[in-house]
Amino acid sequence: MIYKGAEAEICLSEYMGKKVIQKERITKSYRIKEIDSYLISYRTKEEAKLISEARSHGVSVPILYDIDLEEGIITMEYLQGKRIKDILNNLEEKERKHICNKIGESIAKLHNHDLIHGDITTSNMILLDDRIHLIDFGLGSKTSEIEAKGVDLHVLMEAFESTHSKYPKCFEYVLEGYKKEYHGDTSLVTKKIADIVKRGRYR
Amino acid sequence: MICLGIEGTAHSIGVGIIQDVNKTCTVRSNLIKTYKPEKGGIHPREAANHHANYIADLIYESIKKAHIDFSDIDLVSFSQGPGLGPCLRTAATAARALALSLERPIMGVNHCVAHLEIGRGTIHRCKDPVLLYVSGANTQVIAFAEGKYRVFGETLDIGIGNCLDKFGRFMDMEFPSGPKIEKLAEKGKKYLELPYSIKGMDIAFSGLLTAAEHYVEKKERLEDICYSIQETTFAALTEVTERAIAHTEKNEVLLGGGVASNKRLRDMVKTMAEERGASFFVPKKDVCIDNGAMIAWLGYLMYDSGSRMNIEDTSIDQRFRTDMVDVTWRE
Numbered sequence: 001m002i003y004k005g006a007e008a009e010i011c012l013s014e015y016m017g018k019k020v021i022q023k024e025r026i027t028k029s030y031r032i033k034e035i036d037s038y039l040i041s042y043r044t045k046e047e048a049k050l051i052s053e054a055r056s057h058g059v060s061v062p063i064l065y066d067i068d069l070e071e072g073i074i075t076m077e078y079l080q081g082k083r084i085k086d087i088l089n090n091l092e093e094k095e096r097k098h099i100c101n102k103i104g105e106s107i108a109k110l111h112n113h114d115l116i117h118g119d120i121t122t123s124n125m126i127l128l129d130d131r132i133h134l135i136d137f138g139l140g141s142k143t144s145e146i147e148a149k150g151v152d153l154h155v156l157m158e159a160f161e162s163t164h165s166k167y168p169k170c171f172e173y174v175l176e177g178y179k180k181e182y183h184g185d186t187s188l189v190t191k192k193i194a195d196i197v198k199r200g201r202y203r
Numbered sequence: 204m205i206c207l208g209i210e211g212t213a214h215s216i217g218v219g220i221i222q223d224v225n226k227t228c229t230v231r232s233n234l235i236k237t238y239k240p241e242k243g244g245i246h247p248r249e250a251a252n253h254h255a256n257y258i259a260d261l262i263y264e265s266i267k268k269a270h271i272d273f274s275d276i277d278l279v280s281f282s283q284g285p286g287l288g289p290c291l292r293t294a295a296t297a298a299r300a301l302a303l304s305l306e307r308p309i310m311g312v313n314h315c316v317a318h319l320e321i322g323r324g325t326i327h328r329c330k331d332p333v334l335l336y337v338s339g340a341n342t343q344v345i346a347f348a349e350g351k352y353r354v355f356g357e358t359l360d361i362g363i364g365n366c367l368d369k370f371g372r373f374m375d376m377e378f379p380s381g382p383k384i385e386k387l388a389e390k391g392k393k394y395l396e397l398p399y400s401i402k403g404m405d406i407a408f409s410g411l412l413t414a415a416e417h418y419v420e421k422k423e424r425l426e427d428i429c430y431s432i433q434e435t436t437f438a439a440l441t442e443v444t445e446r447a448i449a450h451t452e453k454n455e456v457l458l459g460g461g462v463a464s465n466k467r468l469r470d471m472v473k474t475m476a477e478e479r480g481a482s483f484f485v486p487k488k489d490v491c492i493d494n495g496a497m498i499a500w501l502g503y504l505m506y507d508s509g510s511r512m513n514i515e516d517t518s519i520d521q522r523f524r525t526d527m528v529d530v531t532w533r534e
Contacts (some may be wrong), residue, residue: 004479006442006449030474031438034394118402123450139401151402158404161526162353 007043007138008072015065015075025072025138040072043138048074050115050137059109060133079135081128088122088164097173102132104177107153110134112183114144116152121159150192153178157193204507205231205271206278207301208499209258211294212286212314213340214238214245216254218261219496220269220276221324223503228324231269233489233496234261240378244368245339251289258297265495276307280502283311284523286340291519299514310502310510311517314493315525316352318459319345320504321490321497326457329484333453335444335472338460338493339364339379342440344404344447345525347533352525355447356404363436364462366408370432373416374425384429385465391430395423399435404446406439433467441471445479454481461492508532 003010011022025040048067051074055061066075084103088096103125110117117124118139126133141148153174160170179186210217219233238253240246266273281298284291295311302309319334333346333355342358361369364381371380397414400407411432418428444456456476462468463485476483490496508531 004449006446028438028442028475029478030441030471032394032434034396035399035434035438038396039399119404121450155402155404162348162355165349165351 005136012078013075018065019078020065021062021076021078023074023076041069044069044072044074046140047137050117050140050142051076053113053142054110054115054134054137057109057113057115059106059115060131061137062133062135079126079128079133081126081133083123084125084127084132085122085163087127088170089166093167093169096167096170099127099132100170100173101177101180103156104174104179105181106132106134107156107174108178108181108183111149111152111178111189112181114142116141116143116148118152118155120152120156122163123159146188146192149189150196153189154193154196157197204277204503205275206280206499206503206506207262207265207276208312208495208497208502209262209279209281209294209298209301210235210314210317210493210495210498211254211258211290211297212282212284212493213290213338214250215493216257216261216290216294217493217495217498218258218265219494219499220265220271221496221499221503223507227327228321228496228500228503230325230490230496231271232265233494234265234268235489235492235494236261243372244378245287247287247289250287251293254290254293258293262297262301273305276305278308278310278502278506279305280310280312280498280505281517282314282317282498283517284314284520286314286519286521288519288521291521295517295519299517303514308506308511309514309517310505310512311519312498312501312505313523313525313528314498315341315343315345316528316530317497317501319352319457320501321494322457322459322484322486324500324504325486325490326484328482329455329457331453332455332457332484333444333447333451334457334459335440335463336459337363337440337462337468339368341460342406343525344444346447346451346453347530348451351530352528354525355450356406356443359402359405359407360409361412363408363440364460366412366436367432367462369412370415373419379461381462381465384432385467387426387429388433388467389430390426391424391428393424393427393430394434395427395431397431397435399439401439401442404443404450406443408436411435433465437465437468437471440468441475444472445475448479448481454479456481456483458483458485459491463491464488504532
């Protein structure tokens with residue numbers, strides 16, 4: 001096992017002679033069986049669907065090899081890169097801007113096809129070969145609602161505020177990249193983000 | 204140092220006196236009076252009237268119970284926010300009057316941060332927890348990161364306590380409805396599917412509330428509905444807490460707020476903590492619910508680390524956010 005997340009364990013494994021990642025959703029004994037098995041199989045299925053769709057639209061994501069709904073296991077490509085969370089604070093401002101622009105472009109490509117990641121944080125991005133790979137679509141969904149796109153970006157904004165607070169321009173850079181790539185009207189999305197911020201309690 | 208704290212953010216008015224003994228918190232007295240509406244939820248003005256009626260007596264009683272004199276008080280602190288305006292103003296007015304008449308310094312503190320600090324102050328092994336703070340109005344997952352208390356997840360609509368109370372009101376239960384729902388849920392057997400809404404690390408309850416009301420109209424057993432509400436909302440709360448632990452890489456979980464009294468919620472969070480190899484803490488009941496001692500303790504921490512306030516700085520802030528607090532007392 002190389003990582004234990006909140007809901008899944010990430011294991012290194014081998015598949016047809018290749019080094020691969022197995023993401024296994026773990027049964028949680030704190031919740032009743034009905035909720036547990038529903039969440040595990042539903043999220044596994046949704047995640048696999050979203051990853052393969054994202055890939056077909058040119059977003060860098062891991063290649064899928066196998067899916068087991070009963071056990072909640074997705075077998076996928078092993079990306080030997082660096083987590084953005086770990087490197088973003090240690091970059092030159094220019095490089096940070098470049099990375100954040102690219103993050104924005106990737107998110108826009110998803111949103112162009114109504115794909116919502118659901119948990120865009122810098123822990124869920126891997127830099128490899130100058131490409132941002134998005135991982136963990138476990139809370140994703142597919143919808144054309146501006147609201148969902150706004151929430152998607154708002155999650156990232158909060159992640160920047162909590163983990164990269166010394167570099168307040170990151171989110172601005174993301175929006176720059178987003179604007180460049182997004183087919184719809186970006187101002188509708190940014191307006192939505194402002195709405196969501198205001199809606200947050202005690203703002 | 205001895206500090207008297209006044210809590211008055213919502214339906215409770217509390218006065219607590221604490222003393223620091225080698226930087227840990229000794230609670231000398233902690234008295235709470237709770238306003239109970241005859242019908243419906245909290246009426247802010249009536250709650251404030253209730254607080255105004257009791258505050259003077261509570262202060263006298265708490266001094267007596269702590270076996271001290273007024274002259275022994277070194278600092279007066281109060282809940283500056285977030286909360287209901289009229290209630291906050293009542294508590295703040297009492298604190299100002301007390302501080303001015305005793306000629307002692309005054310300190311306004313953030314209510315949510317106080318819930319976390321009282322855990323660290325009164326539980327020896329609790330050093331750097333992720334707090335799941337669950338009350339009527341508030342539902343937040345809070346942890347210390349990069350010099351501040353940050354909110355890693357929170358409700359996008361209503362607090363969990365408010366969700367339970369609203370369902371209770373729909374069923375003509377008395378306020379607060381949590382305990383009644385907990386009792387009924389113990390007899391529930393059948394799980395009725397309810398929306399499980401998590402967005403990133405945030406959470407939402409209003410859709411679930413509507414769906415639960417539909418089950419009432421469909422004449423499902425009330426015990427089963429209560430059971431399903433608890434299982435669904437608490438599982439989601441436990442999940443966002445676990446996400447915050449994973450994200451911040453901490454290994455302590457602390458519960459706080461009124462809903463932390465619910466045994467099922469405690470069990471779920473405890474199980475989650477055990478499975479992750481994290482420690483699980485719940486403060487004693489009187490310092491876990493809204494209370495004056497936690498306000499006093501945070502006031503002491505701020506004062507001790509060099510924060511000072513003039514009377515002009517003590518205006519209340521109904522929307523006082525957790526991450527607005529300048530954390531001077533932690534590294």
